[in-house]
Every structure is written in structure tokens, then in C-alpha cells.
Amino acid sequence: MTQALSPLPEPLFATVALIGVGLIGSSIAHACARTGAAGRVVIHDRDAAALARAEALGLGQAYAGSVAEAVREADLVILCAPVGANAEITQAMAPALKAGAIVSDVGSVKTAVVAEVGPRLPQGVHFVPAHPVAGTENSGPDAGFATLFRNRWCILTPPPGGEPQAVEKVRAFWAAFGANVEIMTPEHHDLVLAITSHVPHLVAYNLVGTAADLEDSLRSEVIKFSAGGFRDSTRLAASDPTMWRDVFLNNREAVMEMLGRFTEELTALQRMIRRGDGEGLFDLFTRTRAIRRAIVEQGQETAAPDFGRRAQEDAV
Amino acid sequence: MTQALSPLPEPLFATVALIGVGLIGSSIAHACARTGAAGRVVIHDRDAAALARAEALGLGQAYAGSVAEAVREADLVILCAPVGANAEITQAMAPALKAGAIVSDVGSVKTAVVAEVGPRLPQGVHFVPAHPVAGTENSGPDAGFATLFRNRWCILTPPPGGEPQAVEKVRAFWAAFGANVEIMTPEHHDLVLAITSHVPHLVAYNLVGTAADLEDSLRSEVIKFSAGGFRDSTRLAASDPTMWRDVFLNNREAVMEMLGRFTEELTALQRMIRRGDGEGLFDLFTRTRAIRRAIVEQGQETAAPDFGRRAQEDAV
Numbered sequence: 166m167t168q169a170l171s172p173l174p175e176p177l178f179a180t181v182a183l184i185g186v187g188l189i190g191s192s193i194a195h196a197c198a199r200t201g202a203a204g205r206v207v208i209h210d211r212d213a214a215a216l217a218r219a220e221a222l223g224l225g226q227a228y229a230g231s232v233a234e235a236v237r238e239a240d241l242v243i244l245c246a247p248v249g250a251n252a253e254i255t256q257a258m259a260p261a262l263k264a265g266a267i268v269s270d271v272g273s274v275k276t277a278v279v280a281e282v283g284p285r286l287p288q289g290v291h292f293v294p295a296h297p298v299a300g301t302e303n304s305g306p307d308a309g310f311a312t313l314f315r316n317r318w319c320i321l322t323p324p325p326g327g328e329p330q331a332v333e334k335v336r337a338f339w340a341a342f343g344a345n346v347e348i349m350t351p352e353h354h355d356l357v358l359a360i361t362s363h364v365p366h367l368v369a370y371n372l373v374g375t376a377a378d379l380e381d382s383l384r385s386e387v388i389k390f391s392a393g394g395f396r397d398s399t400r401l402a403a404s405d406p407t408m409w410r411d412v413f414l415n416n417r418e419a420v421m422e423m424l425g426r427f428t429e430e431l432t433a434l435q436r437m438i439r440r441g442d443g444e445g446l447f448d449l450f451t452r453t454r455a456i457r458r459a460i461v462e463q464g465q466e467t468a469a470p471d472f473g474r475r476a477q478e479d480a481v
Numbered sequence: 482m483t484q485a486l487s488p489l490p491e492p493l494f495a496t497v498a499l500i501g502v503g504l505i506g507s508s509i510a511h512a513c514a515r516t517g518a519a520g521r522v523v524i525h526d527r528d529a530a531a532l533a534r535a536e537a538l539g540l541g542q543a544y545a546g547s548v549a550e551a552v553r554e555a556d557l558v559i560l561c562a563p564v565g566a567n568a569e570i571t572q573a574m575a576p577a578l579k580a581g582a583i584v585s586d587v588g589s590v591k592t593a594v595v596a597e598v599g600p601r602l603p604q605g606v607h608f609v610p611a612h613p614v615a616g617t618e619n620s621g622p623d624a625g626f627a628t629l630f631r632n633r634w635c636i637l638t639p640p641p642g643g644e645p646q647a648v649e650k651v652r653a654f655w656a657a658f659g660a661n662v663e664i665m666t667p668e669h670h671d672l673v674l675a676i677t678s679h680v681p682h683l684v685a686y687n688l689v690g691t692a693a694d695l696e697d698s699l700r701s702e703v704i705k706f707s708a709g710g711f712r713d714s715t716r717l718a719a720s721d722p723t724m725w726r727d728v729f730l731n732n733r734e735a736v737m738e739m740l741g742r743f744t745e746e747l748t749a750l751q752r753m754i755r756r757g758d759g760e761g762l763f764d765l766f767t768r769t770r771a772i773r774r775a776i777v778e779q780g781q782e783t784a785a786p787d788f789g790r791r792a793q794e795d796a797v
Contacts, residue, residue, distance in 0.1 A: 249759075273709075298706055298708055298709050299708065300709075302773070317708060318705070318706055318708070320706075356699070357699065357702045357703065357706055358706070358709060360691070360692055360695070360699075360703055360711070361692075361702075361703050361706045361707055361708075361709045361710065361711040362706075362709030362710040362711065363710075364688070364691075365688060365709075365710035365711045365713070365714055366710050367750065368684055368688060368714075368747075369710075369713075369769075370750070370765060370766055370769050371743065371746050371747045371750050372680070372681060372684060372743065373769040373772050373773070374746050374750070374765050374768065374769055375676070375680075375739070375742050375743045375746045376676055376677075376772060377768050377769060377771075377772055378742070378746070379676065379742075383672070383673065383676075386673045386677075387673065387676055387677050388772065388775050388776050388779055389634070389779065390614055390634055390636075390673055390674070390677045390678075391677055391776050392614055392615065392633060392634070393589075393614045393616075393674060393677045393678030393681075394677065394678040394679075394681035394682050394685070394717055395676070395677040395678065395681045396776060397681070397685075397713055397714075397716065397717060398681055398684075398713075399769070399772060399773040399776055400713065400773070401710055401713060402766075402769040402770070402772070402773060403769070403770050403773035403774070404766075406762075406763050406766035406767045406770065407763065409762070409766050410759050410762040410763045410766060411759075413754045413762055414754070414757055414759055414762070417754055417755070417757070420754060421751070421754065421755065423691070424747075424751055424754075426691050426694070426695075427687065427688065427691045428744070428747065428751075430687050430690050430691045430694070431684075431687045431740075431744065434683065434686070434687050434690070435737070435740060435744075438729050438730070438733055438736060438737065438740075439733070439737065441730055441733070443565075443726050443727075443730055446722075446725070446726040446729055446730070447722050447723065447726045449686060449690050450686055450718075450720075450722035450725050450726060451722045452690065452693050453685075453686050453689040453690055453693060453715070453718040453719070454718070454719050454722065455693075456689050456692060456693055456704065456715060456718070457618070457689070457715040457716070457718060457719035458719070459704045460704050460707050460712060460715055463704055463705065
């Protein structure tokens with residue numbers, strides 16, 4: 166089902182600048198090296214330690230101390246910092262961008278990114294927002310690996326009236342990493358991701374937070390006996406705090422909408438338990454099984470207990 | 482860390498009867514065959530198809546058409562049916578039990594089991610309730626494997642004043658399967674499991690149920706883009722509906738208590754998002770990370786993306 170990433174005959178972009186070198190930024194750097202999608206990769210991170218670590222790992226060809234320096238020669242700039250930093254980064258890079266450069270990002274929310282970044286870009290620069298739907302619970306320059314995006318979705322939300330060729334080039338870039346590229350509006354993206362990603366993370370954070378607030382003696386037992394289901398939640402709840410704070414602050418409306426539906430259903434479920442409505446519980450638990458089956462059947466998923474994650478990482 | 486299951490020098494029980502041959506029952510049968518912990522295994526299931534399948538798979542040495550027939554010669558009887566069936570099963574087997582036989586179970590709730598089963602057992606029979614904290618999202622006689630219990634906890638909740646030797650024999654039985662055996666009261670068990678297992682499952686069922694109720698067009702996209710976090714929940718929400726209905730009906734009080742804490746926290750979290758309280762969100766998301774770290778450090782867990790599940794199944 167999966168296949169190795171193959172080198173391209175020639176680079177898609179002469180120079181790619183990565184602003185931020187966490188899990189996603191470092192994975193893009195690895196994927197560029199593996200495929201040759203970029204002639205050279207220039208890396209900037211406002212965290213000097215992360216930048217030094219990226220250099221020690223040899224993730225790029227150049228390491229820039231400022232955003233402006235990083236983007237000066239770039240044909241493609243990818244914002245890989247937490248979403249909340251985008252406005253400031255865009256402000257800093259706008260005067261330094263080449264005419265005809267493409268600016269993209271990897272943010273998990275898109276409406277807010279479009280609103281923050283788009284109006285701050287100079288004319289003659291193409292904006293193609295992107296969201297690779299891939300990740301692990303690890304973060305930082307050491308967390309990346311070349312195959313993170315393979316067989317994962319990458320959603321583009323280009324503004325109407327944008328340059329089709331710029332969209333095409335960004336699509337080809339992600340396709341080179343093995344991603345399946347989809348195009349949708351930022352609003353639709355944010356609604357779909359609210360239920361597939363943001364609310365599941367919120368619920369996991371909340372479950373683990375509830376355990377963290379237990380009496381000491383009970384909490385240590387929760388850790389001890391976590392294999393019964395709790396442990397699965399802790400993986401999501403170990404994700405990068407800054408990134409997720411920014412996701413919730415920047416996709417507030419869609420998250421609130423989906424969280425509202427979630428709590429409505431939870432109240433109904435709670436009522437079924439209180440009233441001892443076994444039939445209602447059985448019905449719900451049967452319906453949810455069908456969704457799982459549909460996900461496994463859709464091919465990019467697997468029934469294997471690690472969802473194919475092990476295979477990905479083995480391939481690094 | 483894990484090690485192969487080794488054959489015992491001699492059986493711990495001459496005859497073991499398994500009442501119910503789902504994931505846990507069939508895994509016990511495999512583990513008995515692998516370790517020789519039982520001289521012979523007699524299997525009954527009220528579902529004739531499951532019983533026939535167990536026979537086709539060669540899971541036991543005898544297959545009984547009734548509970549009474551199954552337990553007649555048993556030195557150890559293990560109730561492996563959904564918890565809600567225990568009262569009826571106990572009623573049916575009580576007159577047929579050998580004097581000195583040990584009755585145990587594998588139920589995920591213990592207070593209710595103790596109340597349902599204990600008083601229905603004849604004098605001279607020893608009751609040692611057990612809960613192996615292990616499972617997968619699969620069910621039925623085909624789902625079992627010998628190493629399911631290896632490096633997992635098995636919690637015993639023996640009634641006060643019971644026969645210490647009976648407890649010791651049940652402990653040795655589970656230890657032979659590689660389980661780490663703990664003893665606690667049924668009440669404490671139910672509270673710990675409510676937060677480590679029952680509420681996480683409830684939340685996962687609810688999340689997937691919320692998605693199931695979405696408009697058709699949105700729902701198909703949720704399935705498509707499930708890799709962003711939702712997919713992890715669907716694994717828990719694919720667990721056996723009958724088993725989980727019975728868990729919630731039989732551990733109502735502890736589940737309600739923990740669910741109450743969960744919804745309180747969720748309301749506070751929702752308020753943080755609505756008010757844009759980035760600092761509060763960041764703090765929570767940092768605290769939850771520490772819990773994950775503690776779980777990984779506790780040794781029976783792993784940082785690997787499949788929580789060691791792959792290794793378990795490979796070993797079958």
C-alpha cells in the first residue's frame with residue numbers, strides 16, 4: 166500500500182524557506198532531502214536552540230538568524246510555526262519576499278491563517294495555504310522524518326482568484342512527499358478538522374486533565390492501570406501545548422459548534438446510563454462500530470493496532 | 482521486557498471450564514494450551530455458532546451444550562460472558578459445581594459481579610473474582626491470542642474471609658499467562674477502572690456517535706480525514722457493544738462520579754476557549770503532557786506508537 170519516496174528528476178523549487186523547525190518543519194526538510202523537491206532548504210526558527218539543533222542535524226543547506234534573511238531568495242516559503250505566530254512572521258518577511266514567490270503554511274486551522282497572512286503579503290506574491298493532516302505526539306527538530314506525509318492528506322485552501330500555477334506547484338510539492346492533495350475552502354476545512362482533530366484532542370486533554378486533578382493515591386493508580394483505554398487518550402494529550410493553544414484560539418467558532426454537539430450527545434448518554442437504558446446504549450455502541458469499519462475500509466487506514474504508524478517510522 | 486510464555490511443569494487445574502468464548506475466553510484457552518496451566522479446557526457458549534467456531538478452532542478439549550454440563554468436572558470455572566449474564570449463568574451452574582471448585586470471572590466491573598454471583602454460589606465453592614486489564618477492539622472466538630495477558634495487570638477482588646489457597650491458585654494461573662496480579666477491594670477497582678477505562682470508552686463512543694449524527698456530506702469527510710486524531714477514538718468505540726452496555730449498567734455509580742468530574746472540567750475548558758484564555762489552555766496542555774510521560778516511564782507502557790500492541794500480536 167505504501168511505497169518509498171522516489172527522487173524527482175529535478176527540483177520543483179530552487180530555494181525553499183522553512184520558518185519554524187518543529188515536527189512538521191523538520192519532516193519537510195527530511196522529505197526535501199529524500200526527494201530533491203527543493204534545490205536548497207533555508208531554515209529559520211525564532212528559538213535559537215532549535216535552529217542550532219537543526220544545523221547540527223544537517224536538516225538544511227542554510228540557517229538564517231532572521232525571517233527576512235531566510236526568505237530573501239526563497240521561491241517557496243512555508244510557515245511551520247504555531248498558528249499564533251503567523252501575523253508577526255508575515256509582517257517581518259513581507260518586505261524581503263521575492264516577486265513571484267509562493268507563500269504557504271502547514272497550520273491546522275485555515276480561516277484565521279487566511280485572514281492573518283493574506284492581507285499582509287505584498288502584491289505579486291502567491292498565497293497557497295496548506296494543511297498536511299499528519300503528525301505524531303512528538304515535537305521539535307528531532308521529531309521529524311521523511312515519510313510523515315506519505316499516504317496522508319494535505320489540504321490546500323487557495324483564495325479565489327489566485328494563480329492556478331502556484332496551486333499546481335504546491336500540489337506537486339506535497340505529492341512528491343507521498344501526500345494525497347485535496348482542495349477546499351478554509352471554512353469547510355475548519356469545520357471538518359474541528360470534529361476529526363480539534364475536538365478529539367480537546368476531549369483527550371480534558372480526560373487526562375481530569376485524571377491529573379484526582380486525589381494523589383487515585384492518580385498513581387490511574388497511571389498504573391492506564392492500559393484499559395486511558396492510555397490511548399494520553400497520546401493525543403501529549404501533543405505540543407503551544408500549537409494546540411493556537412489551534413483552539415484560532416478555530417474557536419467551529420470547535421465551539423462541534424463541542425456543543427459533543428456535550429449534547431454526552432448528556433443524552435449520561436441520561437441513558439442513569440436510567441439504565443441498556444437498549445439505547447447497545448444501539449449507540451453498535452452504530453459507532455460501523456464508523457470504525459468505514460474508516461478501516463477507506464484504505465488509508467488500517468485495522469492494525471498502531472494504525473500503520475510503526476510502518477511509517479520504521480521507514481525513516 | 483516481554484518474554485515468551487513458558488510451559489509449566491504440571492497443570493495448575495485438572496479441568497478448567499470457560500463460560501463464554503469471546504476475546505477473553507478464547508485468549509485464556511490459547512494461553513492454557515501454550516502454558517499447560519489446565520489439564521483440559523471445557524468450553525460452553527450460549528451462542529451455538531460461537532461454540533461451533535471454538536470447536537472448529539480446536540480451542541478446548543471438550544465443548545458443552547449447557548452451563549451445568551460444562552462445569553460438572555471443573556476445578557476452576559471462569560465466567561467469560563458479558564457481565565449482565567452472570568446471575569443467570571450462576572443460577573444454572575450452582576447445582577452442578579463440584580465441592581471445592583473455584584469460581585472466577587473476567588468482568589470489567591467487580592462490585593456488581595460480587596453482588597450477583599457470590600450469594601448464588603453453594604457452600605464449599607470458592608469465589609475469586611478477577612479482571613484481566615487487557616483487550617483489543619476485536620471480539621469473538623477468532624479474536625483471542627495466547628499473549629493477550631502478558632505484562633498486563635490482572636486484578637483480583639476476593640471477598641474477605643475467603644480461602645487464601647484459592648486466591649493463591651488463581652494468582653498462579655494468571656501469573657502463568659505473564660500477567661501481573663494485584664489484589665484490591667471491588668469498590669476501589671470500580672472507581673479506578675471508571676476513570677482508566679470506562680469513561681475513556683464512553684467518551685470515545687460519544688465522539689464517534691457525534692460524528693455519526695452529522696449531515697451525510699460532513700460525515701463522509703470525517704471518515705476521510707480521520708487521521709488527525711478522530712481515528713484513535715474509533716478504535717475504542719469499536720469494542721463489543723454487549724460487553725460495554727453491561728459495564729455501564731453495572732458500574733453506574735463510579736462512572737457517573739468520574740463522568741461528572743469530566744464534564745465539569747470540560748465546561749471549564751470550553752469557557753477558556755470562548756474567552757480566549759491562552760494561558761489557561763497552555764497550562765492544562767502542559768500538565769497533561771506530564772501524565773503521559775509518567776505512563777511511559779512506568780515501564781509496562783511504551784512510547785512506541787502502537788503501545789506495544791504490535792509486538793503482542795506478532796508473538797501469537
